[in-house]
Amino acid sequence: MRDWRYRLGEHRGTLLALVFFVLMFAIYAGDHPAGFTANVVQTAANKGVLLALVAMAQTFVVLTAGIDLSVGMVLVLTNCLASWIALGSPVMVVLGAVGVLLTGAVCGAISGAIVIYGRLQPIVTTIATGAIYFGIALALRPVPGGDVDSDLADAFTGRVFGMIPASLVALLVVVLLIWVPFRHSQIGRAAYAVGSSPAAAYMSGVPVRTASFLVYVLSGLLAAIGGLFLTFITASGEASAANAGSYTLFSIAAVVLGGVSLFGGSGSAIGAIFGALMFRTIGDLLFVFDLDPLWQPLFQGVVLLAAVCLGSVRLFQIRNRLDLFE
Amino acid sequence: MSVVAAITRSALWRKIDPAVATAFCCIALLLFLGSLYSSSFLSPEYLLQQLKVASFLGVIATGMMLVILLGQIDLSVPWVVAVGGMMSTAATGWGPVGEALAIPFGILCGVGLGIVNGFGVAYLRLPSMIITLAVNAVAQGLMVVHTGGFSPQDSSSAAMRFIATGHTLLGIPNALIVWGVVGGATIFLLTRTTFGRAIYGIGNRERAAYLSGVRTQRAVLVTFAIAGGLSAFGGILLAGYASKAAQAMGDAYLLPSIAAVVLGGASILGGRGTYIGTVAGVILITLLQSILSVIQIEEAGRQIIYGAVIIAMLLLYGRQRREA
Numbered sequence: 059m060r061d062w063r064y065r066l067g068e069h070r071g072t073l074l075a076l077v078f079f080v081l082m083f084a085i086y087a088g089d090h091p092a093g094f095t096a097n098v099v100q101t102a103a104n105k106g107v108l109l110a111l112v113a114m115a116q117t118f119v120v121l122t123a124g125i126d127l128s129v130g131m132v133l134v135l136t137n138c139l140a141s142w143i144a145l146g147s148p149v150m151v152v153l154g155a156v157g158v159l160l161t162g163a164v165c166g167a168i169s170g171a172i173v174i175y176g177r178l179q180p181i182v183t184t185i186a187t188g189a190i191y192f193g194i195a196l197a198l199r200p201v202p203g204g205d206v207d208s209d210l211a212d213a214f215t216g217r218v219f220g221m222i223p224a225s226l227v228a229l230l231v232v233v234l235l236i237w238v239p240f241r242h243s244q245i246g247r248a249a250y251a252v253g254s255s256p257a258a259a260y261m262s263g264v265p266v267r268t269a270s271f272l273v274y275v276l277s278g279l280l281a282a283i284g285g286l287f288l289t290f291i292t293a294s295g296e297a298s299a300a301n302a303g304s305y306t307l308f309s310i311a312a313v314v315l316g317g318v319s320l321f322g323g324s325g326s327a328i329g330a331i332f333g334a335l336m337f338r339t340i341g342d343l344l345f346v347f348d349l350d351p352l353w354q355p356l357f358q359g360v361v362l363l364a365a366v367c368l369g370s371v372r373l374f375q376i377r378n379r380l381d382l383f384e
Numbered sequence: 385m386s387v388v389a390a391i392t393r394s395a396l397w398r399k400i401d402p403a404v405a406t407a408f409c410c411i412a413l414l415l416f417l418g419s420l421y422s423s424s425f426l427s428p429e430y431l432l433q434q435l436k437v438a439s440f441l442g443v444i445a446t447g448m449m450l451v452i453l454l455g456q457i458d459l460s461v462p463w464v465v466a467v468g469g470m471m472s473t474a475a476t477g478w479g480p481v482g483e484a485l486a487i488p489f490g491i492l493c494g495v496g497l498g499i500v501n502g503f504g505v506a507y508l509r510l511p512s513m514i515i516t517l518a519v520n521a522v523a524q525g526l527m528v529v530h531t532g533g534f535s536p537q538d539s540s541s542a543a544m545r546f547i548a549t550g551h552t553l554l555g556i557p558n559a560l561i562v563w564g565v566v567g568g569a570t571i572f573l574l575t576r577t578t579f580g581r582a583i584y585g586i587g588n589r590e591r592a593a594y595l596s597g598v599r600t601q602r603a604v605l606v607t608f609a610i611a612g613g614l615s616a617f618g619g620i621l622l623a624g625y626a627s628k629a630a631q632a633m634g635d636a637y638l639l640p641s642i643a644a645v646v647l648g649g650a651s652i653l654g655g656r657g658t659y660i661g662t663v664a665g666v667i668l669i670t671l672l673q674s675i676l677s678v679i680q681i682e683e684a685g686r687q688i689i690y691g692a693v694i695i696a697m698l699l700l701y702g703r704q705r706r707e708a
Contacts, residue, residue, distance in 0.1 A: 356525025
């Protein structure tokens, strides 16, 4: 373990996010009127896991120095779809859930194909595909409504062994089944390489295009898991433009707070998860301190602004003025 | 024969950007398709009305274009627009002096937020996507506290209504004249001043611009301040048009303003793009939205067609060069 310095540096962002989250959550739970009970944790976990899933979706793309501004729209689309098809007999429910996840992956694949093989900029492309996905969501649910299999919903939003929130277990399973294999696969390494330097990755024979394309598919898949989860929580489908937009923006905020570089090539989905949980806790902190809820958006904004300004600490390490402009 | 050759070789021909030409062709095509549905699409009243509606997006997209030319992006547009509208209507409620200063005050608030954006990008070297997102959140928080805590006036002043909805000479809408003035100033700024050269230079390569003696950090700060002021001014026009300001009034302008700039042939990576292209993009998007709603396609269908058309047009002329 002589390379511990290097390893620590590599995971610094993730560890910082973890520490900040634990601190904030301790203050939150400590000052909560009901105290640190299983109920408080369960409610907080359900809200946090939803954003964590969307933040993970964003992470995949951001690692390759891309950006997916359609994650919120895929979330809303899959939410509306799930409120139609995740119903009925157990077989139907399972088929429905699989269908929802496949839809998300297809949405991601379409965006990815246009960005990678159509050679368009990710920002504009995902704005446009996002509009399409939102339109489909609106066609599915012109007015909020629908339902979801309640047994399944309870299983995912309830508690395991009466203590641990099931949503956290579900998130852990998602991490173990999707993130860990991805990180240790050839495609995962390629995604990091593309994010660090596309030219060097290409010269080293890394499958640049395959990796850049697959991250969009994974992003769509993760957003669909989020959409399914949203349906479990609300037990209905709603094509809300405000929801779609804010989940997209929150996912970027969570990714940044979680130490993932928007320039690509560094950070991890684990960091993004803690970033998301931290972002949710920030919003809830004021509520605990019994301040006027009117101040909540401003407080959230100022904390976000302060947190992103911390990113400029690296300026102190710059020796040559020219390095500013890279 | 030789005349054609002379024209194609002339400087004027070469100056025409194929992307801008395609955008104008798309506008003509849209109008043609619309006129097949109803001849009223070609009536002067309809076209003037569209240009009036387009001028709100036009003013906002001008600021977005300046920022995109730098190779940055401004995601704080939604709430800076709302700040412009809401602060100017609030100032209107402060009595005669407030009413007289409502428009400059609203713009000034936008410039202030733009300066925060610019400081973060230029001096703190934060990615513009993050810092403008954070400023957007702060602006939203400020406005929520402002409306909830002080219940300010939300109806706009006579002057605001005049510049947004009035007509002066020859029945030309005032909003269009305002956009014309803003656009003329921007063209002058971009093509005839050293500041304009600096914007293109920074967008191409900030390092090179710095080494050539441009004070790049100050230029970036000023550009973001201008963009903030223009977004707020767009909000003031919108508040005048709707005769009141509302919290979510800017939400519908972020994505169209980016799309308009990019459809106008500007590179989202910075350093390349003309104002005439942005004008084409703004008109194109406004016409598209208007025609889709006139032929009574539902909101769902409108969104799908809107997104598909943007992608189709970008695939037509917005593709990047193949790498390696």
